[in-house]
Amino acid sequence: MATYRICVLPGDGIGPEIIAEGVKVLKAAGARHDVAFAFEEHLIGGAAIDATGTALPDVTLEAARVADAVLLAAVGGPAWDTTDSSQPRPEAGLLAIRSALGLYTNLRPVRTFPALADASTLKPEVIEGVDLMIVRELTGGLYFGTRGRFHDEEGAGADGAPGQRAYDTLEYREYEVERIARQAFELARVRRGRVHSIDKANVLDTSRMWREVVHRVAADYPDVELTDMLVDNTAMQLVANPRQFDVVVTENMFGDILSDEASMLTGSLGMLASASLGDGTALYEPSHGSAPDIAGKGIANPLAQILSVEMMLRYSFGMVAAADDIARAVAAVLDEGWRTGDIRQQGTRADQLVGTARMGDLVVERLGA
Ligand SMILES: NC(=O)C1=CN([C@@H]2O[C@H](COP(=O)(O)OP(=O)(O)OC[C@H]3O[C@@H](n4cnc5c(N)ncnc54)[C@H](O)[C@@H]3O)[C@@H](O)[C@H]2O)C=CC1
Numbered sequence: 001m002a003t004y005r006i007c008v009l010p011g012d013g014i015g016p017e018i019i020a021e022g023v024k025v026l027k028a029a030g031a032r033h034d035v036a037f038a039f040e041e042h043l044i045g046g047a048a049i050d051a052t053g054t055a056l057p058d059v060t061l062e063a064a065r066v067a068d069a070v071l072l073a074a075v076g077g078p079a080w081d082t083t084d085s086s087q088p089r090p091e092a093g094l095l096a097i098r099s100a101l102g103l104y105t106n107l108r109p110v111r112t113f114p115a116l117a118d119a120s121t122l123k124p125e126v127i128e129g130v131d132l133m134i135v136r137e138l139t140g141g142l143y144f145g146t147r148g149r150f151h152d153e154e155g156a157g158a159d160g161a162p163g164q165r166a167y168d169t170l171e172y173r174e175y176e177v178e179r180i181a182r183q184a185f186e187l188a189r190v191r192r193g194r195v196h197s198i199d200k201a202n203v204l205d206t207s208r209m210w211r212e213v214v215h216r217v218a219a220d221y222p223d224v225e226l227t228d229m230l231v232d233n234t235a236m237q238l239v240a241n242p243r244q245f246d247v248v249v250t251e252n253m254f255g256d257i258l259s260d261e262a263s264m265l266t267g268s269l270g271m272l273a274s275a276s277l278g279d280g281t282a283l284y285e286p287s288h289g290s291a292p293d294i295a296g297k298g299i300a301n302p303l304a305q306i307l308s309v310e311m312m313l314r315y316s317f318g319m320v321a322a323a324d325d326i327a328r329a330v331a332a333v334l335d336e337g338w339r340t341g342d343i344r345q346q347g348t349r350a351d352q353l354v355g356t357a358r359m360g361d362l363v364v365e366r367l368g369a
Pocket residue numbers: 014018073074075076077078091094269270271285286287288289290291292293294299300301302304342
């Protein structure tokens with residue numbers, strides 16, 4: 001029987017609660033398909049800062065490097081929130097592991113589950129049948145540019161006293177755009193043959209280069225229809241007419257923001273899974289953060305984490321049948337009316353409003369162990 005090594009990174013906030021459900025489902029799916037998983041848990045984010053002083057300890061990175069896949073929950077929280085740029089931040093650990101593993105492609109599938117049609121704040125006729133894939137560049141752009149803060153003569157304004165200045169730089173190299181564009185076009189070929197490339201080419205030089213490179217790559221994919229769209233318009237189009245989108249490719253920060261927005265087409269940020277792929281060990285994580293407002297209450301929605309496990313089986317281990325089983329089990333649980341608080345609907349029965357662990361158990365039950 002094959003055994004895969006999974007590096008488990010619970011992180012902070014709701015992280016430990018939801019990752020337990022992901023592990024539970026992974027074990028159950030493996031058992032049904034004669035595959036075993038060996039789990040090794042490590043620290044990242046705020047928990048790692050508290051224990052070691054750094055958000056990504058060497059031992060965590062090394063464990064991730066040698067694992068067959070990484071399952072991560074989320075990092076961050078008020079305990080580590082500071083505007084003092086010299087202090088360690090949990091989010092830096094996440095950026096560092098993505099970069100160190102060379103995970104430049106972040107796939108965020110946005111699919112509406114029919115059962116959740118009225119869990120969204122949007123009209124059912126707008127979200128019905130939405131099935132799009134956000135392909136977010138993950139290791140370049142503003143989150144990885146040079147940045148700094150300093151005092152200077154001009155910073156303060158009227159009273160003339162020295163004040164602060166701060167800067168973040170947005171840079172892309174041509175090869176970084178080319179490789180993410182290829183991922184998008186390859187994906188479109190096995191989906192519905194459409195790519196929307198999102199930029200701000202009316203203002204930014206990085207976007208102008210992005211557009212040029214994407215068009216050059218497009219020449220190798222004459223069977224795929226390419227549309228350029230400015231990011232501000234895209235933010236509107238996503239809620240006005242989301243069915244026009246198939247594959248949406250964009251740079252790091254635009255993808256971060258647009259994917260949180262797009263999650264509401266599914267009913268909740270708690271439904272949006274992701275896969276971070278590239279040169280090193282692939283990493284699977286929900287798109288949301290550590291949700292400190294609901295941490296420790298056992299009420300977080302574990303489905304984004306569980307659907308990230310589905311992506312792991314599909315992309316890292318080629319276990320398509322097992323992945324399909326998880327997708328079917330999640331749909332069945334939702335069809336039966338089970339809900340966590342974030343996807344509760346008007347008609348949700350009180351006895352079907354469940355917590356994190358129960359939702360995980362229900363998915364395992366529908367898998368049929
Ligand atoms: N990938 C990561 O680890 C990310 C970490 N963060 C960090 O997370 C912390 C909190 O950030 P926020 O801006 O509040 O974003 P967030 O994504 O943690 O939460 C936003 C809202 O969505 C809700 N939510 C998120 N996941 C949910 C789930 N599974 N079930 C039910 N409700 C859920 C939260 O309760 C909150 O109301 C910050 O420290 C931030 O830096 C934020 C985004 C991504």
